[in-house]
Amino acid sequence: MKKLALFLSTFLIIVIMTGCASNGAPDVALKKAFAKNLSTNGYNYQSEIKINKLDIKKENATEKVEQGLAIIQGLSMAFNGAVDSTNAKEEIIFDFRYNQNNVDASIKFPVLVDYKKQRIYIGKSIINTLFLPPKMFEKTIMLDFSKNSQLSKKLNRDKSGKVFMSYMQNYLNEEYFRKQQESYKKAYVDAFSDINNSNFKYTDLNKKQIRTTLDNKDSANLISTLVGAIVANKLNVPEDKDTPAPLSGSQLKNLIMIFLYTINLQTTIDSKIDNNGYVDNNNLNFNISDISKKKFDIDLGMNISYSNFNNPHFSVDTKNITQDIDIDEIIKMIKTKSESKKQDSKKKKK
Numbered sequence: 074m075k076k077l078a079l080f081l082s083t084f085l086i087i088v089i090m091t092g093c094a095s096n097g098a099p100d101v102a103l104k105k106a107f108a109k110n111l112s113t114n115g116y117n118y119q120s121e122i123k124i125n126k127l128d129i130k131k132e133n134a135t136e137k138v139e140q141g142l143a144i145i146q147g148l149s150m151a152f153n154g155a156v157d158s159t160n161a162k163e164e165i166i167f168d169f170r171y172n173q174n175n176v177d178a179s180i181k182f183p184v185l186v187d188y189k190k191q192r193i194y195i196g197k198s199i200i201n202t203l204f205l206p207p208k209m210f211e212k213t214i215m216l217d218f219s220k221n222s223q224l225s226k227k228l229n230r231d232k233s234g235k236v237f238m239s240y241m242q243n244y245l246n247e248e249y250f251r252k253q254q255e256s257y258k259k260a261y262v263d264a265f266s267d268i269n270n271s272n273f274k275y276t277d278l279n280k281k282q283i284r285t286t287l288d289n290k291d292s293a294n295l296i297s298t299l300v301g302a303i304v305a306n307k308l309n310v311p312e313d314k315d316t317p318a319p320l321s322g323s324q325l326k327n328l329i330m331i332f333l334y335t336i337n338l339q340t341t342i343d344s345k346i347d348n349n350g351y352v353d354n355n356n357l358n359f360n361i362s363d364i365s366k367k368k369f370d371i372d373l374g375m376n377i378s379y380s381n382f383n384n385p386h387f388s389v390d391t392k393n394i395t396q397d398i399d400i401d402e403i404i405k406m407i408k409t410k411s412e413s414k415k416q417d418s419k420k421k422k423k
Contacts, residue, residue, distance in 0.1 A: 099273035099283045103344055104265060106352045111258045113351075115157040115385035119378050121170075123149035125358070126372035147173030155385035161188040161250045164387050166196075185389040188250035191219040191241075196389040215394040218245050260302030264295045276343065287340040292359070293333035295340065301326030337362045354378045 110116070127146050129138075151168035167182040183196030195214040202210070217224050218241045228234035243249065268291055276282045287295060338361055345354040359373040 098270060099275050099280075100268070100270040102280070102346065103273060103283045103285070103352070106344070106346045106350055107261060107265070109350050110352050110379065110382075111261060113382045114159045115155065115381075115383060116379050117153075117155045117381040117385050119151070119153045119380075120376060121149055121151040122373070122375045124371065125374045126370065128370040130368055130370075144173070147171050147176070155381075155387050157385050157387075158254060161247045162186065162387070163188075163250075164389055166388065183389050185387060185391065186245070187391075188245060188247045190217075191245045192217050193245070194389050194391055194394070209395055211393065213390050213394045215391075218242070256302045260299050264298040267291075267294060281346045283344050283346070285340075285342040285344065287342070289334070289336075289338050292338040292340040293330050296333065296338075297326040297329035300329055335364070337364055337366065349382075351379065351382055353380065 124146050127142055129142060149170045149172070151170060152165055153168065154163065154165040156163050162185065164183070164185040167184070169180045169182075171178045180199060182198045182200075185194040185196070186192075187194070193216040195216070197211065197213065200214065201212070205212075205214075218238070219225065220242075225238060228238045268285070268287065272286050272291065274284050274286070276284045338359060340360075341358045343356040344352050347353040355375075355377045357375040357377075359371075359375075361369075361371045361373065363369055
């Protein structure tokens with residue numbers, strides 16, 4: 074009797090726990106969580122792309138080719154930063170990494186774009202070290218493209234500068250930022266809308282982790298839709314009246330689809346939903362091979378984590394900045410240093 078009571082109580086606990094943790098069908102739960110992510114006013118993100126497997130099948134591969142492939146596998150690229158939808162600001166820190174054989178290197182390049190003020194801030198990086206005078210080593214480089222700034226006035230003096238300024242005015246403004254954000258949201262909805270619900274599976278008992286498995290067709294549609302949305306606005310606007318509009322976003326999507334159908338691409342996405350209903354982590358794996366699977370086999374991994382929903386934090390210092398930076402002086406400085414290095418190199422050869 075005691076055993077029966079213990080069994081029934083254990084069974085009831087499992088049923089209750091499963092019921093409380095259940096979020097319904099995995100495709101519905103994931104789409105609901107993605108929708109919550111897209112409705113936020115901002116967030117921080119951390120991401121890394123790296124090659125987990127690189128198998129190039131060559132009968133007569135030289136030692137140098139094999140060495141090159143080994144070096145490539147030690148390379149990775151990280152993108153960290155923040156998005157503030159309320160204030161129309163985006164930050165991205167490009168992080169070029171190499172980790173292999175006790176070598177651990179990282180070169181970071183932080184950029185913050187303020188669409189409202191039409192300014193680009195470049196945080197402390199290798200640019201400060203190599204190209205700027207010592208007094209600017211600790212300063213953030215500010216490029217002000219607003220209409221009446223000194224930089225804009227200087228660029229508008231010649232034809233090439235005017236073309237560049239026209240480009241910046243098209244894309245470095247709050248209206249474009251809002252349009253871009255809406256385009257991304259629509260792309261995520263479109264990308265997942267045609268995926269069969271059988272492609273989504275729960276991978277833990279709490280139903281907080283969902284795996285999405287995509288074949289070549291679904292992978293091609295997902296990637297081409299997202300990439301098409303990212304570049305659509307940029308491609309649809311000509312730089313000036315005499316320049317015809319280049320490739321549209323939809324045309325680019327079709328070209329990407331055609332290319333992806335020439336290879337075999339299998340995608341796995343592991344998504345984690347936090348206790349507040351947000352997707353706080355996506356772990357993507359792309360397995361890429363030729364159609365016959367006899368020439369190459371590559372595993373490309375990408376991990377993206379999200380945090381600080383509705384309260385993004387920025388790392389680029391926008392107070393300690395270079396005032397009215399003179400582009401001409403910077404270019405002269407770079408050229409002078411470049412010429413100096415060439416002369417030193419010639420002297421060493423002699």
